[in-house]
Every structure is written in C-alpha cells, then in structure tokens.
Amino acid sequence: MAPYRFSVITIFPELFKPFCKTGVFGRGVSNRLLSVSTINPRDFTTDNYHSVDDEPFGGGSGMVFTPLPLYKAIQKSKKSTPGPVVFLTPAGTPLTHARVVSLSKLDGITLLCGRYEGIDQRIVDLFVDEEISIGDYVLSGGEPAAIVLMDAIARQCSGVVKEAASVENDSFFDGLLDHPHYTRPAEFNRKKVPQVLLSGDHKRIQKWRMKMKLVETLTKRPDLLLTARLSPEQKKMLTEIREELRKGSPADK
Secondary structure (H helix, E strand, O other): OOOEEEEEEOOOHHHHOOHHHOHHHHHHHHOOOEEEEEEOHHHHOOOOOOOOEEOOOOOOOOOEEOHHHHHHHHHHHHHHOOOOEEEEEEEEEEOOHHHHHHHHOOOEEEEEEOOOOOEOHHHHHHHOOEEEEOOOOOOOOOHHHHHHHHHHHHHHOOOOOOOHHHHHOOOOOOOOOOOOOOOOOOEEOOEEOOHHHHOOOHHHHHHHHHHHHHHHHHHHOHHHHHOOOOOHHHHHHHHHHHHHHHHOOOOOO
C-alpha cells in the first residue's frame, strides 16, 4: 500500500522535523504509511537574501508573499504529490471531522503555509484548490495549522492508529463528543470513579458510555445534535437526559 503523501510548502521546514518523528504520526512515517516532504519557496529565489516577500500594492503595514516562489514551489509539489493544494488561512472553510475523513481518502495533499500579512491573491485564485481554517483566530503562520490537519488526516489512514476502535471512539466520529475517561486510582482528591465502571458489567458500561456521550454533547456542544445521526435508543436516552437535567437530577448515573 502506497503511503499517504503530505507535501508542505513552508519557509520554516525545520518546524516539521520533530513532528514527523514523534508519537502516532511519527510511527506512521517510520512504518511508511505516511510520507512527508517540505518545499521551501526560498529555494526558488535569485537574490542574495532569498527574499520571498515584498510591500503590498496600495500601501499598508506588513509584507506579502510574492507569487513567483510560491508558484514554483506548487509546481514542484504537483510533480510528486497527488491531490489538492490546500491553503491554511483564517479565511478558509472551518475544518470538520467530515472534511478530515474525506481528505484522508485521497492519495495525498499539498499544504500551503502563509506568513507575513498573507500571500499574493493571484496564487489563491489560480493554484489553490481549497482554503481551510482551523479556527477563528490568527497564527503567525500556517505551519501550526498544517500540523493540526496532517495529524487529523493521519489518524484516519489505515494502520496509523494501531487500534481501529480508538479512532471509532473519538469525538465527532459518530457526530457526538466522546464520553469521560477514568483510570487508577479509583478515588482521587475525594472524587470517585463512577461505580458502573468498576462493576465489570460490560453491557451496563457500554450503556453508561453512550449516555455520557449524549450528556457531554448536550451540555458542551448542543449544536452537534442538530446533525448527529442518533439511533432510536439514543433518541430515547436523550429525552430522558433532558428531563433529568430539567429536574436538576445528576445525569451521569
């Protein structure tokens, strides 16, 4: 099976080296399930300073990525990496689990990391296939956002996460948030682990976990319930949870 190919266009390729050697993503790279290459736009400049930015037309503060180095970097990426060119930008479409899953089904992706005040709009208009945002805030560059997207995609690639059930139990996999998790000791700072988790009754435990996924989603991200595909059992359970919360009863039992 060919590895999923990530090609990252960045003026700071050194930011990706430790990430590609660490944790789940690092194991994916070492097991040749993932492939990562970086392309530095500075390699396509001709001046002594390897400049990739210039003052914006119309004036204003800050500098802007010039188009030619980015164009050449994109062309180089396309020779070896299939899939779309994705520009990481606050102006992009908010990243969702569904989009991560769909991107993971491709053979690869080129990630374009901006810096400064932005990149020349002609690059976006002519060569970018998709703009993605990881949140409504501004970073110093697209590199952290690219790492977030790479990690999310990698988790969906076959074999990268050893236990498939671990991915299937992630938040958002079924449209809901994950349930709370507990480990030893059974009591910490006078707060005890829910008794059901110590019962050894797997049927009761699974039912509790399903309920707590609904509780977590209802109390923290109720907007997700508008699109979540709930089974009849989950719908009934959600109605009971709402009634418990209305009465002020603890819903985590």
